[in-house]
């Protein structure tokens with residue numbers, strides 16, 4: 009029930025810290041008797057932050073959900089109106105409008121009428137694909153006095169979407185966009201809302217430049233001032249605003265929604281457990297006592313580890329088997345275990361804690377392998393032959409309810425976009441070396457794969473089949489797959 013209301017009304021509440029930042033952006037004097045509006049009051053985070061700075065403010069707060077209105081304890085300077093914000097239009101009434109609007113798409117939203125109400129009242133045309141926050145902004149601009157200011161918390165996708173272009177044109181031509189506060193993209197401000205948000209300040213007076221701020225350790229700092237000539241309404245804005253050219257993406261979900269990344273096998277004594285094909289054959293080890301294994305990252309040069317690639321490793325005499333000791337009735341295996349004891353392998357730190365000492369800590373063949381260290385891009389390997397992996401790679405297993413996405417996830421991980429997402433999670437080592445621990449992967453936001461439509465899913469599966477033949481990290485097929493993903497990410 010609560011979840012339903014959340015979805016229906018787009019109820020994600022602003023944490024006090026973010027509300028505080030939003031209020032700080034207002035350039036009125038603290039003791040001014042400002043007339044303000046808070047459309048979509050929720051639990052009042054923004055109104056309460058506003059009156060804590062402007063004690064003389066008078067606020068019209070609109071909230072459509074009567075349950076929330078009943079719950080709320082009110083301050084005398086807040087008039088809480090239990091009504092749809094789109095029922096009446098108050099042209100040029102407010103000095104300040106502060107708002108965290110709902111972000112529902114109109115396709116999924118009952119109140120599609122809002123678009124026609126806005127179109128009739130403001131004599132404009134609005135794309136039916138718009139999200140509701142766009143309509144809230146149109147109305148707020150209409151209701152601001154000259155010199156008035158509107159502070160909105162909006163998804164960063166606003167700067168890049170097609171449906172936002174008309175509104176961006178107005179902000180651009182009237183130079184109304186005053187500033188933007190960007191947040192760390194890995195941090196979702198609202199519980200359950202997998203949307204990267206930012207704060208924008210709109211003024212009903214022209215601005216010479218746009219100030220871009222970033223939130224650093226609880227303080228906002230200006231990172232640049234942009235000239236209006238640096239943007240165009242029909243182009244994407246997010247990479248122009250961001251400090252490091254880093255792209256902002258939409259439709260993201262943490263990787264752990266779909267998969268779990270775990271570290272590889274630590275043997276405790278690689279020179280005993282790891283064997284080359286000739287060692288396996290010299291020792292006459294039964295095939296059940298060894299498993300195929302990836303030992304070094306440099307050994308893997310193709311994205312899909314198929315039987316041809318594995319045979320190639322064998323031909324080159326690479327160490328690509330791990331001793332499991334499983335066939336303990338086999339004479340050669342018994343002999344090799346004995347040899348391990350003679351060498352004192354059973355007494356080493358890790359092995360002395362295992363029973364029997366030569367038992368591998370796990371024997372899971374992960375379908376996708378991911379590099380631990382890299383110098384630029386992560387290395388991603390599709391494990392078609394079921395090899396085990398040492399700790400040079402992490403293993404990714406896909407959550408059972410999402411197993412149909414396994415090839416799609418693999419293709420996605422190969423793209424530049426995924427690399428720019430993981431870049432933010434990397435631990436930087438000296439010498440240009442970067443490291444990703446399993447949880448650094450798990451907690452990074454990636455594409456929310458469920459959003460892919462059936463046509464694109466089948467196109468991506470076809471591209472996977474083509475890549476199986478091509479099998480190169482430099483393949484154009486990866487770029488083709490990326491262009492499908494980018495339709496959802498930007």
Ligand SMILES: C[S@@+](CC[C@H](N)C(=O)[O-])C[C@H]1O[C@@H](n2cnc3c(N)ncnc32)[C@H](O)[C@@H]1O
Nearest residue numbers: 017020021022048049050053071072092093108
């Ligand atoms: C994203 S929440 C923000 C709540 C609050 N302002 C905050 O920052 O925590 C949006 C709120 O707008 C309300 N809402 C949605 N559509 C509305 C409408 N047409 N008129 C008034 N309120 C609306 C929702 O019920 C929800 O409480």
